[in-house]
Amino acid sequence: MEDSKSENGVVEARFTELCKSGLSLDEDMFSKALKFFTESKYLLSANMSAIASGTPEEIERYWFAFVLYSVKRLSGKNDDKQDMEIDKNGFTLSQILKATKVNIIDFFKEMSQFVLRAGPVLSNLYGADWEKRLEAKELQANFVHMSLLSKYYKRVYHEFFLTSDGEKDKQPALSSTTCNVSSYYRFGWLLFLALRRHVFGHFKDLVACTNGLVSILAILILHVPVRFRNFCIRDCSRFGDGIVVRNGSKGVELLASLCNAYETSEDVLRETLKNTNKVIVNILKKKECFASECKAETLDHINTDGLTYFEDLMAEASLNSSLIILEKDYDDEIQNNCQLDERVFVSDEENLLGMGSLSEGAIGIGSAKRKFDALSSPAKSIITPLSPPRSPLMSPAKGHPANLKMTATPVTTAMTTAKWLRTVISPLPSKPSAELERFLSSCDKDLTNDITRRARIILEAIFPRSDLGERCIAGSLQSANLMDSIWAEQRRLEAMKLYYRVLEALCTAESQVVHANNLTSLLSNERFHRCMLACSAELVLATHKTVTMLFPVVLERTGITSFDLSKVIESFIRHEESLPRELRRHLNSLEERLLESMVWEKGSSMYNSLIVARPALSAEINRLGLLAEPMPSLDAVAMHFNIPFGNLHPPPSLQKNEMPGQNGDIRSPKRVCGEYRNVLVERNSFTSPLKDRLLGFSSLKSKLPPPLQSAFASPTRPNPGGGGETCAETGINVFFSKILKLVAVRINGMVERLKLNQHIRETVYCFVQQILSQRTALFFNRHIDQIILCSLYGVAKISQLNLTFKEIVYNYRKQPQCKPQVFRSVYVDRSSTRHNGKTGQEHVDIITFYNEVFVPSVKPLLVELGPAGATLKSNLLPEVHRNSEGQSPGSPRVSSFPSLPDMSPKKVSATHNVYVSPLRSSKMDALISHSSRSYYACVGESTHAYQSPSKDLTAINNRLNGKKVNSRLNFDDVGLVSDSLVVGSLYLQNGSCASSSGIAALNPPLKSEQPDS
Secondary structure, three states: OOHHHHHHHHHHHHHHHHHOOOOOOOEEHHHHHHHHHHHOOOOHHHOOOOOOOOOHHHHHHHHHHHHHHHHHHHOOOOOOOOOOOOOOOOOOHHHHHHHHHOOOHHHHHHHHHHHHHHHHHHHHHHHHHHHHOOHHHHHHHHHHHHHHHHHHHHHHHHHEEEEOOOEOOOOOOOOOOHHHHHHHHEEEEEEEEHHHHHHHOOOHHHHHHHHHHHHHHHHHHOOOHHHEEEEOOOOOOOOOOOOOOOOOOOOOOOHHHHHHHHHHHHHHHHHHHHHHHHHHHOOOOOOOEEEEHOOOOHHHOOOOOOOOEOOOOOOOOHHHHHHHHHHHHHHHHHHHHOOOOHHHHHOOOOHHHHOOOOOOOOOOOOOOOOOHHHHHHHOOOOOOOOOOOOOOEEOOOEEEEEOOOEOOOOOHHHHHHHHHHHHHHHOOOOOOOOOHHHHHOOOOOHHHHHHHHHHHHHHHHOOOOOOOOOOOOOOOOOHHHHHHHHHHHEEEEHHHHHHHHHHHHHHHHHHHHHHOOOOHHOOOOHHHHHHHHHHHHHHHHHHOOOOOOOHHHHHHHHHOHHHHHHHHHHHHHHHOOOOOOHHHHHHHHHHHHHHHHHHHOOOOOOHHHHHHHOOHHHHHHHHHHHOOOOOOHHHHHHHHOOOOOOOOOHHHHHHHOOOOOOOOOOOOOOOOOOOOHHHHHHHHOOOOOOOOHHHHOOOOOOOOOOHHHHHOOOOOEEOOOOOEEEEEHHHHHHHHHHHHHHHHHHHHHEEEEEEOOHHHHHHHHHHHHHHHHOHHHHHOOOEEEEHHHHHHHEEEEEEEOOOOHHHHHHHHHOOOOOOOOHHEEEEEEOOOOOOOOOOEEEOOOOHHHHHHHHHHHHHHHHHHHOOHHOOOOHHHHHHHHHOOOOOOOOOOOOOOOOOOOOOOEEEOOHHHHHHHHOOHHHHHHHHHHHHOOOHHHHOOOOOOOOOOHHHHHHHHHHHHHOOOOOOOOOOOOOHHHHHHHHHHHHOOOOOEEEEHHHHHOOOOOOOOOOOOO
């Protein structure tokens, strides 16, 4: 006890020394920091394994940094008013990290663990809204965006200007104050930071910031002396596809050329440039003049009509003065709000930036640490027509493209996606089209007014006019509140137009199936429309990549749950054919995120269906308080966000909160025949967007998913499709099938990485399948990967494999979906039991969860997997595996493991390097139009010259089945190739998933003790 007190005193003394000597905190701030530290220091020893590598010295440094950041953010004047007094004793996040010797990336990686464990203390000290005010997620997203933008700026700057005076290949000496080149580079970045602060307002999205950087580039082209240029203004190949827009003999149209090169809108760029010029006038106090009236070498061969020029902007004395002013302006901002010093991105401080990879939503840790450049997903060279357009990277010496392959970066991809929104969606009307109005008026009552009113209210709730109050910037160019309102109005219109477009396509598809235009049952459902609106808004947000409106904000503001949204994602994808690949991927990953954890969280409407479909679980669901609250009425949403809509009154059915049997008690549209098949049933409402091939999931009985009507109907209502099931039972069955599909993907990745055999893969999958069916409560409030990791270890142990939990976690950290909190923080509930004197709900590491919760719950199932339970295997296998009537006699044996998504080409043999890939729809259409041609095609060397493809397929089947083939067909001349290697050779990888490797020199990621079985 005495040793413990002495150690606490030493730690407190080190914290005091850091605050007073390292950061020079005043007495008021120090007392607040010391109070928080004192009340939370017991968490230091209790969470050694949950933060960083687990060493006491490292955990102490991280904890000091978290405490100081939290106190500064939560104790300061964080009311977003820009006219506040400057905090003379302020300190920045960068100063905190330097003093504690913690780099930025590692700080964000461990932030989630700190927030989770220190939450109760922060709530007591700073109120229930502390997490919203802390803005940890927004800070991380901003860091990711700024790292991307800084790389983008560095690249485009070096395309147009010398990196150093007379030397093109050297990096700019950013720390030098005497080098003009370095000063121009830094000036551009500081001007960009001022533009973000004073013009872009609260919603600093990636697309707007990229437009801002392009406007900065235009100003640099107009003002940086010609001797520092890396290009000739008349070089046509410099801009985009080699096209330079000209106006008669006046010269190059600079803005149009930049738009051509960087996928921006000329109107947007021109407006952004005006705002950038105003920043120069208001902050730097420079006098603007018409470029057409100026005579400067930098303006030669440029059409100066409509452009602004500043006479002495880049003069040496003026430039140094401008840098000082911009530095001070930025210092005032970050000291008040304890923000990250974004100047670090052009200061080359690698020690502060750190190494590794980071993303907005999840943190990925590769097999080896990467330099900071990997943080921003550096350009990958690809040669596919589906990729974003090539950036104008040119060879300075020859004036032509240095790399003929297209380069895609997150910024260029975002700009390409924004172009789709700008050119395809924005020109659409902001009201229902004539075709959609025809469907709405054909219902039992005309629903047009209801649809438009709901769209206005919900979208204004998602994109409020202003929730920040007036924030006029002292001495600045305009009200940031005005810019916020303009931004929100633009996003509302985009989301509304997309919603109407997809809704019309959905109605058209439905009407073609039922041969009727009366779709009352679907179009009158409140929850369905809110899900569609939320999906539209999420795609708009994903396109612009905002910092302040991260998912699941659309769920919170529309009153729906993650389970609700998962029902419409696939319908949305299928009915918007022009949706860019990047947005399809976003929805795919979003649904995966919903399935893996969010639908299992407290308050998910999934539980409201589960208690109907599985009554035996109702007691546990009620005990844990997992049920979702009723969906707020439209009036309640309008009142909460203070949305006035004049004399537009809602229909009586929408004025009350939705109750379990309300607004979901719908009937299927009138059927024309008994064999009615809803197109939204077969392909949309419950099909996972992971891939179409998931429809063939073989572990369930072959039956059609429920229609959208039953997906949104009251859980207790009988399924309109028949079968004697309630809508809840049908929905839960399909939901569980989607969970198992995702489970199969995750298990396959781990088994391949661990180099385990296929028998283990099938056993683990069947074991998780039984847990989901018989021990469903284990998934409550947890991540499915937590169940998978425990199942993998349990099966390995019962199978007497030499596999430790440490090795499992080590390899899991290499998976692309890995999040450290999965194995560091697992929910346990001890309300009904007492363990080591502990009761209540808490989060523990995965080994503790395995020993205390998982094994006691699944032990009977685990025992059956051992030698004594050999007869269990046939019971574990899905029905389809015991019925091979549909299997061709000549085909290889079908694996008991389900077909996997995202595996094209897909391995068809566990022992041979043979892969198959589905025929592309475009090629299939060509085959159908020419029916005389063969429908088979074999890629590679034929077994015999001039042999038909069908005989080749027979030879392949015989070879796979072990029969002798008198041919050159050989799959075994090399070692067995892994699935990931084949997929990786054909598709662009995300960079976070490392290749499988042997286990060597493992650092313990968790506790060192071996888990009990």
